[in-house]
Amino acid sequence: MLPRRHVPLLRAKLEALLRTYGAAFLGSDPLGMAHPYPHDEDREAAAFFAASLAFGNAAAIRGSLSRILGRLGERPAGRLRAFDFQRDAALFGGLYHRWAGPAALAALAHLTGAALREAGSLGALFLENYDPAAPDLTGALAAFRRRLLGLGKDLPKKGLGGIGYLLPDPEGPSACKRLHLFLRWMVRPADGLDLGLWKGPRPDQLLIPLDTHVARIGRLLGLTDRRTPGRKMAEEVTASLRLLDPADPVRYDFALSRMGILGHCPSRRDVRLCAGCPLQDSCRYWRRVPAGRKQAARESLPFAATP
Ligand code: SF4
Structure with a gap:
């Protein structure tokens, strides 16, 4: 469950993510059909x-x-x-x-x-x-x-x-x-x-439609500490997202899943992608990356979110 002190920062980061992954990305989703x-x-x-x-x-x-x-x-x-x-x-x-x-x-x-x-x-x-x-x-x-x-x-x-x-x-x-x-x-x-x-x-x-991408990124963002994707994890991720938006917690689902589906946050982590990731300040992985590696990564690949 997301600690309440992390709510304002993560909400701001996810709102930015919503502006990045909008309807232009429907072509990568079955919903577009x-x-x-x-x-x-x-x-x-x-x-x-x-x-x-x-x-x-x-x-x-x-x-x-x-x-x-x-x-x-x-x-x-x-x-x-x-x-x-x-x-x-x-x-x-x-x-x-x-x-x-x-x-x-x-x-x-x-x-x-x-x-x-x-x-x-x-x-x-x-x-x-x-x-x-x-x-x-x-x-x-x-x-x-x-x-x-x-x-x-x-x-x-x-x-x-x-x-x-x-x-x-x-x-x-x-x-x-x-x-x-x-x-x-x-x-x-x-x-x-x-x-x-x-x-x-x-x-x-x-309830959040929990796939492998949302489960993995949800853990990185502290939305859940569970290791096994399943109904319990979906309920916990949803409960965390309710802290950000009680009326519409799963509105972040499409954007979060895009990060995984499009390889912008791959399961095999790539610090060069992290360097431009809009979620980095809320990400447990990025916080553990040594400062020197962060700086080197920032000077390499830019983050490019394209449909
Ligand atoms: S900082 Fe890296 S590991 Fe964390 S969410 Fe972004 S791309 Fe994924």
């Missing part, structure tokens, strides 16, 4: 696919999504609403995102389509179990997942095996990054990055 659709229902459906498949290398994710969303056409919500696993599974023939092949993709399409038919939208399905008084959305998200999986009772076991990974249990030990990423996109206001499509759930109820 949902933005071009003009209709909200298509953005929601495309975003659900994009978040569910957001595992692995960022460039590979976008490549896979481009092919998968391409099969769903210009109006993915309508295509999914009409989707039936038994009849339409061939739609994804030959497509893979890492291990997720045609059967897993068709199962995801089947569940999404069934949800759209039953509730009208994914947001409406989520709201069935939303509690405004709850401190976070974990319970509602777990109920949403159960409702979705319940809509797949007629699916063959082969398809549902992959779905268990695509839709993990938010009440388990995993950070469930992809489900919380989808919530961030839906719940945070439309600010050029997130989509703000769902009305009701509040940004202060969101």
Whole structure:
């Protein structure tokens, strides 16, 4: 947990980071795949696919999504609403995102389509179990997942095996990054990055979508002392970020994850990159670098944040 005395400095540093990593960087994120659709229902459906498949290398994710969303056409919500696993599974023939092949993709399409038919939208399905008084959305998200999986009772076991990974249990030990990423996109206001499509759930109820980059950089910034990425770490990082912004703690997520995804704060530390890093004064690693090395690094490579 972040010591309160570190809050003012880190808040200033992260605000600067937000100004660096804005909408110009959407091209490096699966969220950028949902933005071009003009209709909200298509953005929601495309975003659900994009978040569910957001595992692995960022460039590979976008490549896979481009092919998968391409099969769903210009109006993915309508295509999914009409989707039936038994009849339409061939739609994804030959497509893979890492291990997720045609059967897993068709199962995801089947569940999404069934949800759209039953509730009208994914947001409406989520709201069935939303509690405004709850401190976070974990319970509602777990109920949403159960409702979705319940809509797949007629699916063959082969398809549902992959779905268990695509839709993990938010009440388990995993950070469930992809489900919380989808919530961030839906719940945070439309600010050029997130989509703000769902009305009701509040940004202060969101949990950080903890990936390896945010976990690592979160430790460097003192947002958590935990070593194992998981739900507990996500809760601790979020609690620390609430000290910076109680109403919208996860608004720093996109910028923090850019630092890792784009190699501007690589897991193999490079003091030359640190020399121009806007977070250096709040970073545990940089504080330990000897003054002579810092000076030499400052005189070498400039920090360049480019999309
Ligand atoms: S100072 Fe270096 S290690 Fe620390 S956050 Fe910046 S790039 Fe990462």
